[in-house]
Amino acid sequence: MQSKPHMKLNVRFWSYFADVTGCRETAIEAEAGSTLGQLHDLVCKQFPKLADARKSTLKVVGVDYQDDDFVLSDRDEVSLFPPVQGG
Amino acid sequence: MKTALTLSPDPIDEAALAKARSISDDMGAVVTFSGVVRGREDEAAITSIDYESFDDMTKRQFELIFTEIEQRLPIESIRLVHRTGIVQVNESSLWVEVVAAHRAEAFDACQYLIDQMKLRVPIWKKPIVT
Numbered sequence: 001m002q003s004k005p006h007m008k009l010n011v012r013f014w015s016y017f018a019d020v021t022g023c024r025e026t027a028i029e030a031e032a033g034s035t036l037g038q039l040h041d042l043v044c045k046q047f048p049k050l051a052d053a054r055k056s057t058l059k060v061v062g063v064d065y066q067d068d069d070f071v072l073s074d075r076d077e078v079s080l081f082p083p084v085q086g087g
Numbered sequence: 088m089k090t091a092l093t094l095s096p097d098p099i100d101e102a103a104l105a106k107a108r109s110i111s112d113d114m115g116a117v118v119t120f121s122g123v124v125r126g127r128e129d130e131a132a133i134t135s136i137d138y139e140s141f142d143d144m145t146k147r148q149f150e151l152i153f154t155e156i157e158q159r160l161p162i163e164s165i166r167l168v169h170r171t172g173i174v175q176v177n178e179s180s181l182w183v184e185v186v187a188a189h190r191a192e193a194f195d196a197c198q199y200l201i202d203q204m205k206l207r208v209p210i211w212k213k214p215i216v217t
Contacts, residue, residue: 014141015211058209063144065207079141079209086138086145086169086210087122087181087201 005032007074011043014081017057021047030072036061037068039078056083088157089164092149094140096172099179104166110186114163116193120201122181124174128214135175141209145169148208152200160192165200169210 012025028046030039036059044051059066060079072078101121110117124136149167156162168182183200187193204210 014209015139015213060144060209063141063147079144081141081209082211084205084207084209085212086140086204086208 006030007032007034007072007076009039009072009075010077011039012077012079014079017050017053017081020049032074034072035068036066036070036072036078039072040068040080043080050080053082057081058083088153088162090150090153091164091166092146092153093166093168094142094145094171095168096170099168099170099182101179101182104168104182104184108184108186109164111163114186114188116185116187116190118183118185118187118190118193118197120181120183120197121179122201123179124176126176128212131214132217133176133214134217135173135215136180137173137213137215138169138171138180139211139213140169140171142171144209149204152203152207155203156196156199159199160187160196162187162192162196165196167200171210173215 006029009028009030010025011028013021018024028042030042044054058081061076153165163186166184170180174180183197185193185197
């Protein structure tokens, strides 16, 4: 049986998310056509402490905010971070 | 609308920024705001704040906010400086200048800019405790 095609995504962590995960970024493979919400699920499985902040997590593809329904493309760069605090 | 955005680890030289101001003859309002690091954060004494910025996105989000202001209000120019890295207590971490013909739109734009920054611009603070 042929496996479903996958895509490679780079996920970056900012602010205390980098401390919680112990890394600034990680590469994750997801099924082609996955949404940002599905990727977030995968990330929370890999880094369970991030699940505590799931509702308040801000999600970005490239340099633009996106919602959970956003369909990802191969090699997309995703950023996850807590609420911002400039000023 | 003219805009200038600076993200820098260097101290904000407000006198130099004021000296470099350029306004046309029709402008009657210059609103400036300086955000200063307080000595306490969540009831704890601190010595400084370490500001982290996702620079590419920070620039993108500020540009979007500037465009929204331009569409809403008659503003001649906005200059904004935000520190990155360690900023000591009593030092300015943010400096904003808005130039307009009248004070109402200048204050309005300054308030909107800072409110939106605090919602959308990816900059985070890590207080350094004494």
